[in-house]
Amino acid sequence: MKVAYEKPKVEKTIKSDLELTNEEKKELYALVLKSRMFDERFRKLFRAGRFAGTYFSGVGQEATAVVPCYKLLPQDFVGPSHRELGCSIARMPLRQIAAQIYARSHSPDKGKSHPCSYGYKPSNIITPAFTIGAQAVLATGVALAFKIRKEPYVALSFVGEGATAHGPWYEAVNFSAVHKLPNVFVVQNNLWGESVHARLVAAFEDFSHRAEGVGMFGVSIDGNDVLKVWETVASAIARARHGEGPTLIEMKTYRWYGHSEIDPADYRQPEEVEFWKKKDPIARYEKYLLDNRLLSPEEKKRIEAKLEAEIEEAVEYAEGGEYAPAEWALEDVYADFKVEAPDR
Amino acid sequence: MGRVITYIDAITEALDQEMARDERVFLIGEDIGLYGGVFKATKGLQKKYGEYRVIDSPISENLIVGAGIGSALVGMRPVPEIQFADFVSPAMDQIVQQAAKIRYRTGGAWSVPLVVRICCGGDVGGGLYHSQMNEAWFVHCPGLKVVMPSNPHDAKGLLLAAIRDPDPVLYFEHKRLYRSVKGEVPEGDYTVPIGPAEVKKTGKDITIVAYALMLVWGMEAAEKLEKEGISCEVIDLKTLLPIDKKTILESVKKTGKALLLQEAPKTAGVMAEISAIITEEVFDYLDAPVMRLAGLDVPPIPFAPPYEKFYLPTVDRIMKKARQLKAY
Numbered sequence: 001m002k003v004a005y006e007k008p009k010v011e012k013t014i015k016s017d018l019e020l021t022n023e024e025k026k027e028l029y030a031l032v033l034k035s036r037m038f039d040e041r042f043r044k045l046f047r048a049g050r051f052a053g054t055y056f057s058g059v060g061q062e063a064t065a066v067v068p069c070y071k072l073l074p075q076d077f078v079g080p081s082h083r084e085l086g087c088s089i090a091r092m093p094l095r096q097i098a099a100q101i102y103a104r105s106h107s108p109d110k111g112k113s114h115p116c117s118y119g120y121k122p123s124n125i126i127t128p129a130f131t132i133g134a135q136a137v138l139a140t141g142v143a144l145a146f147k148i149r150k151e152p153y154v155a156l157s158f159v160g161e162g163a164t165a166h167g168p169w170y171e172a173v174n175f176s177a178v179h180k181l182p183n184v185f186v187v188q189n190n191l192w193g194e195s196v197h198a199r200l201v202a203a204f205e206d207f208s209h210r211a212e213g214v215g216m217f218g219v220s221i222d223g224n225d226v227l228k229v230w231e232t233v234a235s236a237i238a239r240a241r242h243g244e245g246p247t248l249i250e251m252k253t254y255r256w257y258g259h260s261e262i263d264p265a266d267y268r269q270p271e272e273v274e275f276w277k278k279k280d281p282i283a284r285y286e287k288y289l290l291d292n293r294l295l296s297p298e299e300k301k302r303i304e305a306k307l308e309a310e311i312e313e314a315v316e317y318a319e320g321g322e323y324a325p326a327e328w329a330l331e332d333v334y335a336d337f338k339v340e341a342p343d344r
Numbered sequence: 345m346g347r348v349i350t351y352i353d354a355i356t357e358a359l360d361q362e363m364a365r366d367e368r369v370f371l372i373g374e375d376i377g378l379y380g381g382v383f384k385a386t387k388g389l390q391k392k393y394g395e396y397r398v399i400d401s402p403i404s405e406n407l408i409v410g411a412g413i414g415s416a417l418v419g420m421r422p423v424p425e426i427q428f429a430d431f432v433s434p435a436m437d438q439i440v441q442q443a444a445k446i447r448y449r450t451g452g453a454w455s456v457p458l459v460v461r462i463c464c465g466g467d468v469g470g471g472l473y474h475s476q477m478n479e480a481w482f483v484h485c486p487g488l489k490v491v492m493p494s495n496p497h498d499a500k501g502l503l504l505a506a507i508r509d510p511d512p513v514l515y516f517e518h519k520r521l522y523r524s525v526k527g528e529v530p531e532g533d534y535t536v537p538i539g540p541a542e543v544k545k546t547g548k549d550i551t552i553v554a555y556a557l558m559l560v561w562g563m564e565a566a567e568k569l570e571k572e573g574i575s576c577e578v579i580d581l582k583t584l585l586p587i588d589k590k591t592i593l594e595s596v597k598k599t600g601k602a603l604l605l606q607e608a609p610k611t612a613g614v615m616a617e618i619s620a621i622i623t624e625e626v627f628d629y630l631d632a633p634v635m636r637l638a639g640l641d642v643p644p645i646p647f648a649p650p651y652e653k654f655y656l657p658t659v660d661r662i663m664k665k666a667r668q669l670k671a672y
């Protein structure tokens with residue numbers, strides 16, 4: 001029997017206008033805010049001992065993860081890392097995100113992966129491995145498949161600046177550049193990789209220089225400027241969809257808290273943290289919307305109240321689940337071969 | 345008598361036929377396109393299928409395997425090639441942390457139908473970096489399947505089965521067998537199932553378990569031993585993960601003696617596992633300790649020809665060990 005590709009349903013024209021409508025700008029505001037509120041809520045839940053493991057907060061970096069995933073096509077692929085709550089906020093149901101963190105049987109991964117390994121097949125988000133940077137390699141393979149099949153989709157991957165020192169990430173961007181693959185490589189430079197400063201990771205300040213060495217188009221932007229991130233990513237995505245190749249985007253940003261919730265982050269100067277808190281991406285965007293009368297204070301309140309309710313509902317959903325029976329540990333190793341239960 | 349071809353031609357034929365049948369299948373690796381592979385396993389395929397179905401990659405093993413995995417996530421059937429098993433180490437992360445774990449870490453939501461072809465094995469004067477047998481590294485990784493054919497029939501059938509398998513399969517091909525082993529291979533489509541071992545020769549005194557080159561040498565030794573009055577049953581393992589315990593245990597229950605052959609260094613190799621399985625499960629049937637004949641516990645394989653001969657479990661050494669075991 002001959003096997004052929006399932007022919008994808010391809011949109012005839014792909015909307016690549018970079019301008020957001022006022023409604024879309026508000027929608028985007030609600031999304032970054034949702035990421036912030038959810039994140040702060042889950043930090044508290046972790047401290048209250050409500051779920052196991054640890055938690056990686058992306059507070060302060062919402063724009064870099066939420067905005068690129070806003071308005072992707074369902075077929076587009078997202079490869080996040082550990083701090084990319086925002087990708088999932090933009091693309092998958094809140095309940096599933098909460099359930100993933102709680103590692104109960106109704107988590108998309110049935111509790112097999114550590115909290116913050118957000119992945120969801122229906123949203124084409126691959127659950128990350130914890131080997132830093134590997135998602136960029138997978139996204140390159142996805143983009144290769146899109147190219148082979150002549151499909152107009154893109155594969156996004158997200159890493160921190162720390163990951164760009166890792167060999168496999170370099171192999172990926174190099175190959176993607178050689179073959180002009182439909183990739184967008186997002187590098188979130190939050191200055192610190194756990195406790196190692198960016199100056200010990202690269203001999204330059206702008207991580208977009210990494211693109212030069214492989215002949216890729218690269219750009220460094222203020223990652224705390226929501227509309228700048230939107231504009232840059234939207235044009236990179238348009239380029240990718242039209243066969244013009246990958247883009248590396250360095251987004252300068254900052255994580256407000258520790259590497260994970262068990263890290264006091266005392267290797268950083270308080271002045272540095274304060275400096276960056278003043279550049280809060282959400283406050284800045286909010287000001288822009290209010291100043292330009294795209295959002296009213298009442299609307300803002302309404303949005304906040306709605307998000308709060310949504311988040312509480314998701315928390316309830318997560319907490320309402322049970323851990324899976326321990327024997328489920330033996331499942332999902334192979335499709336067609338069952339691992340024997342030991343005699344013990 | 346059917347058509348007889350070499351082990352390497354059986355591999356090329358399997359790739360060719362599967363690429364013709366299934367347009368999702370593509371190959372990626374170093375020197376596999378324009379050059380047709382350093383051993384010519386992919387000869388002619390790029391010309392026939394184009395540059396994006398037989399992709400000449402840069403020297404980026406992590407990418408070669410990782411791009412395969414990524415493409416598999418969205419419906420392709422990639423067959424990346426690792427030119428020499430010795431150079432699979434840069435791809436370890438992709439194989440062990442990604443391919444092996446993706447089904448598991450996503451609770452079964454995603455799967456990775458991927459075949460990594462890995463050219464391995466010694467007795468070719470390849471030295472420290474072109475001779476290695478490192479299959480045991482991967483047999484320690486649940487989530488992977490590992491196969492290794494010893495003849496052209498299985499080379500084709502296992503490769504076709506591997507490409508159609510829903511999970512990641514490491515397909516080790518032994519370079520010493522590429523052109524030295526010929527056999528009957530059906531021209532059409534068939535698969536050799538992943539999992540079952542095969543009794544290649546029946547016997548009553550000793551069970552020999554082996555795969556790839558050791559199977560070929562084990563068979564040669566068994567034929568010679570037959571004339572000395574030692575009757576060996578020879579099992580071709582073929583699939584190293586998951587292991588077909590049943591075939592091995594049934595044979596050992598019958599013979600009461602097991603001789604396990606392994607080309608890789610002895611310590612913590614595949615045969616250590618087989619030995620443990622035998623002693624755990626059929627200890628009462630044993631008439632002698634399980635014996636292993638393996639490569640030396642030195643970095644494989646030292647280059648100078650006398651070193652390599654000293655390293656390998658040769659036919660003579662297999663016969664000597666079998667005689668000891670028979671006399672036990």
Ligand SMILES: Cc1ncc(C[n+]2csc(CCOP(=O)(O)OP(=O)(O)O)c2C)c(N)n1
Pocket residue numbers: 083130131132159160161162163164190192193194259
């Ligand atoms: C290959 C690998 N080495 C080490 C680690 C441990 N580790 C986890 S996150 C991290 C720092 C990552 O820094 P960066 O890539 O900048 O991302 P960020 O945490 O700042 O978002 C380290 C060292 C790992 N997960 N994988």
